[in-house]
Amino acid sequence: MTTGALAGTVRPGRAPGARSLSVCKVWIGEYPWDVRVEKVARALTAAGHRVHLVARNRTRLATTEQLPEATVHRLASWRGAPGWLNAASMFPAFFNPRWIRAILLTARRSNADVILCRDLPLAASAILVGRHIGLPVVLDMAENYPAMLRDRWDVGRMRPLDVLVRNPRFALALERWVLRRSDHVLTVVEEARAYVIARGVPPHRVTIVSNTPPLDQLAPLRRTAAGGRGEVQLAYLGRMEEPRGVRVLLQAAALLATRSFPFRLTLFGDGKDVSDFHACARDLGLSRPQVDFRGRVPNAEALAALPNADIGIIPHFASESWNTTIPNKLFDYMAAGLAVVTSDAKPAERIVRETGAGLVYRDRDAADLARAIEVLADPARRLDCARRGQAAVRQAYNAERDAERLLAALQQAVASHRRSGRREKA
Numbered sequence: 001m002t003t004g005a006l007a008g009t010v011r012p013g014r015a016p017g018a019r020s021l022s023v024c025k026v027w028i029g030e031y032p033w034d035v036r037v038e039k040v041a042r043a044l045t046a047a048g049h050r051v052h053l054v055a056r057n058r059t060r061l062a063t064t065e066q067l068p069e070a071t072v073h074r075l076a077s078w079r080g081a082p083g084w085l086n087a088a089s090m091f092p093a094f095f096n097p098r099w100i101r102a103i104l105l106t107a108r109r110s111n112a113d114v115i116l117c118r119d120l121p122l123a124a125s126a127i128l129v130g131r132h133i134g135l136p137v138v139l140d141m142a143e144n145y146p147a148m149l150r151d152r153w154d155v156g157r158m159r160p161l162d163v164l165v166r167n168p169r170f171a172l173a174l175e176r177w178v179l180r181r182s183d184h185v186l187t188v189v190e191e192a193r194a195y196v197i198a199r200g201v202p203p204h205r206v207t208i209v210s211n212t213p214p215l216d217q218l219a220p221l222r223r224t225a226a227g228g229r230g231e232v233q234l235a236y237l238g239r240m241e242e243p244r245g246v247r248v249l250l251q252a253a254a255l256l257a258t259r260s261f262p263f264r265l266t267l268f269g270d271g272k273d274v275s276d277f278h279a280c281a282r283d284l285g286l287s288r289p290q291v292d293f294r295g296r297v298p299n300a301e302a303l304a305a306l307p308n309a310d311i312g313i314i315p316h317f318a319s320e321s322w323n324t325t326i327p328n329k330l331f332d333y334m335a336a337g338l339a340v341v342t343s344d345a346k347p348a349e350r351i352v353r354e355t356g357a358g359l360v361y362r363d364r365d366a367a368d369l370a371r372a373i374e375v376l377a378d379p380a381r382r383l384d385c386a387r388r389g390q391a392a393v394r395q396a397y398n399a400e401r402d403a404e405r406l407l408a409a410l411q412q413a414v415a416s417h418r419r420s421g422r423r424e425k426a
Contacts, residue, residue, distance in 0.1 A: 136417035240271035245315030251366035306336035318363035334389030357389030
């Protein structure tokens, strides 16, 4: 995962007649930083709304900080408590009283109109607060959380304590409870919207707000169809975790190396399995500069480097998790002018095929991934994919369009809640 400031700012206008909102946004992690949290906060602030962000604080930062996109309200560290105890007290458990109190105080002190909760773990706490003080709660369902946990179980990456705190069955039961009680749900892609509707949420209460880049992130195309067939630059941007298919990507790279295919693979990001992937690369005979693990770098730096690559890779497993969400990197690759090679996880496959931005390979099939990369050794083919991908970002897959849908969804949730006549209980 990369960190840092976003390249570009979304500046949506406020719809005529729409009132300014105070938004209490809940995020389970540290802030800074998370790309979607920042995008959403910037979009709201640019449209004239006020954002008060409740965040974790294991690193003992200031409890309140004013940033351009939001006022950050971090959980207070316990004085004199050891680091492990302080971190444990802030764990985003479903009904952690520290989080409930922080959300309640922030919502009241900011005179919030709506609570916007990012992802499932703290959604129940947000709903309890919303019911108590009479506020609508919007769930920002950036991922299929139960399915993501199931992926980790399936690849053996869960610890004994996770049976209690990250159990897919518990998460699925919680999801059903939360979806029935949320005033509105934001999803990131059509497949996720269908998933939510199938679980009983009325279609008018589900809005797609995807993981798209702002239009000023579109990079000038530097390639020509007449370019030579030299070393092909491959890029991977994102978390280093087994279900994201990084091992399959390394296996494909090893196959290319045995065929004397000229390439360089650069991987941006870190994660729980990064050391395993370093070992895998060594075992496969891959070494620098052929394969370059850059680790955790500022997001702006990673995005600035992408236009120097030729092909962006999305090797995610086609599991329920990745069949119901979409990675930021798909649209980042398209905006940067890269041809895309993706596994056949449903949303990424659909978008790449519909837009013509690249090629699709069979999930977890390193040989098929290597084949797709070899097809895109043709500079003319890559250029055509790059042009099509950028055109799709310009026309449809951009943060400006998503910001409009976000603002309309929040206004709808607030208006509907007020019409229902719910009031604060205490």
